[in-house]
Amino acid sequence: MPYILFPERLGKESIKDVGGKAANLAELVNAGFPVPEHFTVTVEAYNEFVRSNRLHEQFTEIISKIDFQNVESLKENCQKLRDLILNARMPSLIYEHIASAYKKLSMLPETREIPIEMLRAGRESVFVAVRSSAVVEDIAKASSAGQYESILNVKGVDQLIDAIKRVWASLYTDRATYYRYKNQQPIETAIGVIVQRMVQSEKSGVAFTVDPTSPVKGANRIMIEATWGLGETIVQGQVEPDMYFVDKTTGQILEKKVGHKILQTIRDQKTGETIKTNIPQELQDVQVLSDEEILTLAAYCKKIEEHYNFPQDIEWCAERGKIYIVQTRAVTTLQEHEEKVEERGAEQKERKVILQGFGASPGIARGVVKVIHDLNEMGKIEKGDILVTTMTSPDMVPAMEKSTAIVTDQGGATCHAAIVSRELGIPCIVGTRSATTTLHDGDKIIVDATHGAVYLDTGET
Template identity: 35%
Template sequence: MSKNIIWFNEIGIEDVSEVGGKNASLGEMYRNLTQEGVRVPNGFSVTATAYKYILDHNGLWEKLHAQLDDLDPDNVQQLQERGAACRDLVYHAKIPEDLKNEILQNYAKLKEEYGESLSVAVRSSATAEDSPEASFAGQNETYLHIQNEEELLDSYMRCLASNFTDRSLHYKYDNGFDYYKVYLSAVVMKMVRSDIGASGVMFSLDTETGFRDVVFINAAYGLGENVVLGTIDPDSFYVHKPTFNKGYRAVLKRRLGSKALKMVFAEEAHVSNMAVEYTKNIETTVQERKRFCITDEDVMVLADYAIKVENHYSQKAGFRKPMDMEWAKDGSDGHLYMVQARPETVESRQSGSVLKLYHLKEHGDILTTGRAVGTKIGAGKVHIINDAKEMDQFKAGEVLVADITTPDWEPVMKIASAIVTNKGGRTCHAAIVSRELGLPAVVGAVSATDVLKNGKEVTVSCAEGETGYVYDGKLAFEIQETDLSALPKTKTEVMMNLGDPDIAFSLASLPVDGIGLARMEFIINNDIKVHPMALKHPEKTDDATRKALEQLTDGYDDPETFFVKRLSEGVATIAATVYPKPCVVRMSDFKSNEYASLLGGKFFEPSEDNPMIGFRGAARYAHPAYEEGFALECAAMKRVRDEMGFENVILMIPFCRRVEEGQRVIDTMAKYGLKQGENGLKIYVMCEIPNNVISIDEFSQIFDGFSIGSNDLTQLTLGVDRDSEVVAFDYDERDPGVLKMIEMAVQGAQRNKRHSGICGQAPSDYPEVAEYLVKLGIDSISLNPDSVLSTLPKIVDLEQKLGRSA
């Protein structure tokens, strides 16, 4: 194929050498996926043949060689001077008349399809871009809302000139591309009116952890450049692919971004030197910031697009191929469009068999926080850069701190030990490049350039979940590497204790048989922060509490919906990491003093001298003082299982003192839509009170399984308050009496053909307890994440000695 103009319906992914990666992908989607319901705006490519024709016609090759043959890309001043000279040569070149007429004739054809009022996007498409080894993200220019022939031809030449931007030249050098053999094609396509709608980026995996069972979507009002560059904090959404493919339509997890700016079209194009701007940023309204910029229905359409795009490219490649995509919502017709798709270039290249976990060995004062990019840790001296002109002062190994980064900054980003920016979300430029370079980055740290001081030693940690931390000082950390392919299977199920949804995806590759304990109270305390009864009865609180409640529940229809959605999405996120393996979720087990510390809690909780053995667990659920709160918990768990599709969730009742109390709780759950056995629902009980062990035959008649809570069982067997430091010397899970209680519990469960597991601290802290449990033949041992890899081999060795195998 060697033509100056090729339309999308003639282009496939195999045409990269002629039309560039962006154009090839648009054509691939337009030809193959529009019939499957994926909307792609139509357009055409002005090809690499046309680019070479223009350079030949103007005799530019020799002049470009004179500028670039002896270029040292690491010499920032030389790079800037030579790049500017090259751009000037190309931009001022003459377009041959026959090519000019071809471009304008095809532009007229596009207007015939969409109408005279059509505006177009003119986008650069390099012939080496979007390869599996390099993303070329943001290397070349794009021009939006082009409305006439003069603007079209001008923006086309500006696109060609952008093949020689400083960032593009350095990127070619870094990735071993020949300056003269990367040609520029230009996309001319219908402009999606996202300036009055919304836009963003999405990935068919989690960008930080490589977890492949989700679609990750970022969204903001207006044109998409703000999301890509990181000038705003976008809304974000996750959708779970396996349950979506089964027909469930629910957001797995969401986060409301501030979305302070919206990019729209300018009334007049602004020209400055070699740059031309057809857009401008305006501030969003308070109301826009308080709500999500796209609906849940929009999120489902986008997830459907992402899955179809990934499936298509995977089938074509013969292996699973995660994708990096851009989308736009047209505010005039209300439709969502795919406007770019390329292979994801970082996490998809990671080895699936080697797990690397970064751990801080100490902590310092927290200087600032933001969104974590990646899961690594880095340290060095702070170097704040306020302007690209200062880049030549940056030294290798320093921590780059800036308001935002742009593609021009990549020469210094590649030598930094870590990156921190005031602005941006997890798909902004700084985040994309940091991932590609394998650097930890904290984006959206708001006041980082004010708080952090030049020359100060800091540690940047992205190893603690979705929040990234910048600590004072250079802190010690370790990297734990495990070859997962070398770990054999155990007969005893090894499960994991996990309460924090923010770190769930990073632990998804651990070789566990499920989640043995997901603590609901962790999610309530960290993501909801409000006492359920305060949401149900705000009128029983005071003015200050009601005002705080209003602020917390922004973006939700009402306070109850806020609780149900936040809790269900937190639990579902944890369940997604092991799906379809079991995930045991314990209903809330706050003590009255802990409940009282939640927002509004003091208005609903009694004052108890010893809350550890007071109004907690099962006693609360059917009690008039809390039943309405428990009803909200049940509504959230019903949504997780029935609406979100996580039938792998098993519910567990804590601190159930008597059999009659257990039956009352089961009846109350059924009253609120959680009927035991319906849709495969299993209900376990914590075995943590001596009466649970003594009456295990009777408890077995109403519950489907037991999970031994060694913390409380030790407390109540030995009569030691586990919260008291004074008698801590007498608290020991290895005491013969405690071990005897555990033995009786396991044997009782086996006798009644009920599941037996343990989720207390003991097997994580003491290998000998884990060994004792394996010898008893317990069905599952649930460990803290940091104990899984160290305990697994010991269980394997013990089972081999005992003559057991998986």
């Protein structure tokens, strides 16, 4: 197996060779969808890196010492595993193959941001995104949402080699290691790495080919979320995105909700680094995608679902008026929760709503509030509590698993809190804007995520 593969030689059956994300991207490229130019550092390259540095025996020894019920044990041993990878030498042959593929990527007409003469002289190279593609990632029953690292705006061979090792090392973050343990996946596993032309997105977001909050009743509704800049702010729940719904059969726009968007992620033109900055005030309440762009993207989404014959979770971006697909994976939660709880929502009609947001994972739950301001407070969460926070992250998954419901200040239907809550089958309300200030530790509340409402629990039935 080669150390480097371009998508023309891959397809959806190539998961064991390049990981799930890269296999799906290759499938899209070969089916004619607009995907940014890229190559993949194969699983074999990672395995050879491990072999040449004699890491396997050390991995086995360290993993055997992890007590997965002890946070400190998990943290200490995972750091040792990551350090082994970060401090190991990249084999010269793999280095040469990566450098050659990167040069080829930089020379492609579509990737050129700089004069071709400078590229030929070896003085300049293209910005790329370096993204994980784990063998156990993005498969139908486990989304691994946010578990592995992606590094944006990487430029130059040395930075690229460093970024690839960082992605390899992210196999052993505390959260990723614990996630594999909880989902009965191999602790020691392998990973591919996608090196993709960095699209400098003016607009970006996520689309589902079913309504993720109601996948049975909403099977004919394509849902699109959109914001300015790069899409990280949506996935990380740092922005209130626009939300558009399109009828899958007729292609008509059914509904548009324009979000109040404050923060964006962009590339700093001076330093080349990825930064977060405020969106200009005149754009904060403006519809991101034109109606024509909404319909173009929805048509792509419908065709991708038809290609896979299964509902898809799609990441997209737009640069200079062109829409690109940067990821697709199977929707991992297709069970309908509304049918069990919809009638119970009538019980709440006479109660006073103290907080309103978007019901991202339907259901009703009651419990005691625990407000989490940072990761150091996760120990407060006991089984059956309601987790209230600005936005969840992959590091919060152990606390989320104990919670009976989740309420956040920020986020939309495709943010981390929403995705994980749907996988766990617990109610979740996002985008309340003020949950962490309105609610306090010890408050007893009812979370009606079917209707996006929070009530004080007076003990009445």
